[in-house]
Amino acid sequence: MNDLVMTGGTVVLPDGAVNADVVVNGERITDVVDPGAGCGERVIDAAGKIVLPGGVDPHVHLLVGFMGQRSVYDFESGGIAALRGGTTSIVDFALQRRGGSMMAGLKHRRKQADPVVTVDYGLHLIATDVNDDSLGELAALRAEGVTSLKVYTVYEEDGLKLEDGQLHRLMTQAAKDDLMVVLHAENAGIVEYLRAEAVAKGHTDPIWHARTRPPIVEIEAVSRAIQFSRDTGCGVHILHLVASGALPLVQAARRDGLAVTAETCTHFLALTEDALLREDGHNFILSPPLRDADNQAQLWAALTSGVLSAVTSDEVSYSAAAKAMGLPSFADVANGCPGIEARLPVLYTLGVDQGRLSLEQFAHLTATWPADIFGLKNKGRIAKGYDADLTILDPETRHVMSPDSDYGDIGYNPYSGIELTATVDTTVLRGAVVMERGAFKGHAGQGRFVKRTTAQRPDLP
Ligand SMILES: [Zn+2]
Numbered sequence: 232m233n234d235l236v237m238t239g240g241t242v243v244l245p246d247g248a249v250n251a252d253v254v255v256n257g258e259r260i261t262d263v264v265d266p267g268a269g270c271g272e273r274v275i276d277a278a279g280k281i282v283l284p285g286g287v288d289p290h291v292h293l294l295v296g297f298m299g300q301r302s303v304y305d306f307e308s309g310g311i312a313a314l315r316g317g318t319t320s321i322v323d324f325a326l327q328r329r330g331g332s333m334m335a336g337l338k339h340r341r342k343q344a345d346p347v348v349t350v351d352y353g354l355h356l357i358a359t360d361v362n363d364d365s366l367g368e369l370a371a372l373r374a375e376g377v378t379s380l381k382v383y384t385v386y387e388e389d390g391l392k393l394e395d396g397q398l399h400r401l402m403t404q405a406a407k408d409d410l411m412v413v414l415h416a417e418n419a420g421i422v423e424y425l426r427a428e429a430v431a432k433g434h435t436d437p438i439w440h441a442r443t444r445p446p447i448v449e450i451e452a453v454s455r456a457i458q459f460s461r462d463t464g465c466g467v468h469i470l471h472l473v474a475s476g477a478l479p480l481v482q483a484a485r486r487d488g489l490a491v492t493a494e495t496c497t498h499f500l501a502l503t504e505d506a507l508l509r510e511d512g513h514n515f516i517l518s519p520p521l522r523d524a525d526n527q528a529q530l531w532a533a534l535t536s537g538v539l540s541a542v543t544s545d546e547v548s549y550s551a552a553a554k555a556m557g558l559p560s561f562a563d564v565a566n567g568c569p570g571i572e573a574r575l576p577v578l579y580t581l582g583v584d585q586g587r588l589s590l591e592q593f594a595h596l597t598a599t600w601p602a603d604i605f606g607l608k609n610k611g612r613i614a615k616g617y618d619a620d621l622t623i624l625d626p627e628t629r630h631v632m633s634p635d636s637d638y639g640d641i642g643y644n645p646y647s648g649i650e651l652t653a654t655v656d657t658t659v660l661r662g663a664v665v666m667e668r669g670a671f672k673g674h675a676g677q678g679r680f681v682k683r684t685t686a687q688r689p690d691l692p
Pocket residue numbers: 290291292545
């Protein structure tokens with residue numbers, strides 16, 4: 232007798248959706264069989280529902296502070312929010328402090344996460360100080376399952392920014408040690424003078440956040456990253472890409488066979504910069520900024536064409552009160568918005584339900600490709616031998632998003648007012664049913680650190 236069988240659902244396999252039963256034993260998927268052919272000790276009826284690989288969100292910030300604020304979510308509550316949204320694996324960030332070691336940053340972050348984390352997780356290492364000592368640590372990081380280094384090209388005021396020379400040096404060594412770079416790509420010099428100019432003129436409303444970060448800020452930094460990748464051979468993944476002018480650069484780089492990939496985020500697909508003009512516009516301050524509807528249409532086209540390889544949340548759960556503390560100036564508002572729980576339902580609603588994405592593309596963008604690119608080897612696919620991380624989506628329910636939609640008490644929801652055309656019914660993590668209709672059924676510490684391996688980049692179709 233099998234441990235678990237999920238019967239009668241529309242199962243999204245790597246090459247298409249079929250009616251099938253998914254058979255689970257222990258922590259693994261052991262078979263995918265014809266509908267009705269599976270049996271098990273526990274049976275989950277998925278008739279009329281969609282069975283997806285558990286979401287993989289490779290861009291999440293839990294338990295963070297920034298500009299004096301703290302996030303609502305830690306690794307326990309944020310993991311529960313992820314599971315409620317159908318996501319079973321995340322990649323968060325460990326921080327190298329300036330003057331400190333990368334390994335110390337990794338150990339510190341694992342100490343925060345391991346005892347309480349409720350989803351499986353990996354860590355990118357934020358590199359803030361490139362020197363002989365830290366470069367000497369890359370091979371050891373790789374052995375610990377940290378295969379990606381996060382680099383900021385902005386935020387010098389927070390001790391995060393790397394100069395071009397440091398970035399080039401880091402990428403040269405990372406290529407040798409089989410690590411990649413994930414990049415926050417913005418041109419700091421342009422942002423700094425435009426922001427100073429705006430603030431000096433008294434232009435401090437939230438919309439000026441977008442006006443002081445025009446597309447060239449992002450396009451130039453993406454271009455630079457691609458040139459560095461070409462020169463060093465180091466893989467680069469562009470985080471939160473929004474400026475459509477950067478898309479042809481990514482496409483050309485991939486056509487040239489460079490190890491370059493890019494993602495966009497849920498909020499860029501659901502919202503435009505008009506949100507910054509609202510009374511609560513400061514809640515939509517994030518970087519790079521929201522852009523206009525034409526730009527958004529090109530992001531959707533890049534998802535369909537495969538130029539973009541992932542949709543991530545860039546989850547940051549600063550509360551409404553924390554966001555408001557930065558007022559009256561946009562320049563002082565904590566950047567970021569929550570999205571770990573909304574990612575799958577919002578993308579399903581705007582993507583699949585509105586005919587922009589097939590179910591197969593949806594699974595590629597939310598699970599399969601992020602797992603491949605970031606080396607989560609047993610994740611992201613419904614296939615024999617893979618981890619039994621499964622999400623059942625119910626496409627028959629309706630739910631209008633509101634500030635109360637989230638698991639945590641954040642006080643605002645960037646997607647308020649959007650009517651979701653699907654909700655997450657059940658989430659399974661390595662064979663265990665950990666969430667049913669919003670109720671958490673697992674326990675703190677059930678999540679596991681995932682030692683990641685070499686990147687597998689999807690082909691440009
Ligand atoms: Zn981020």
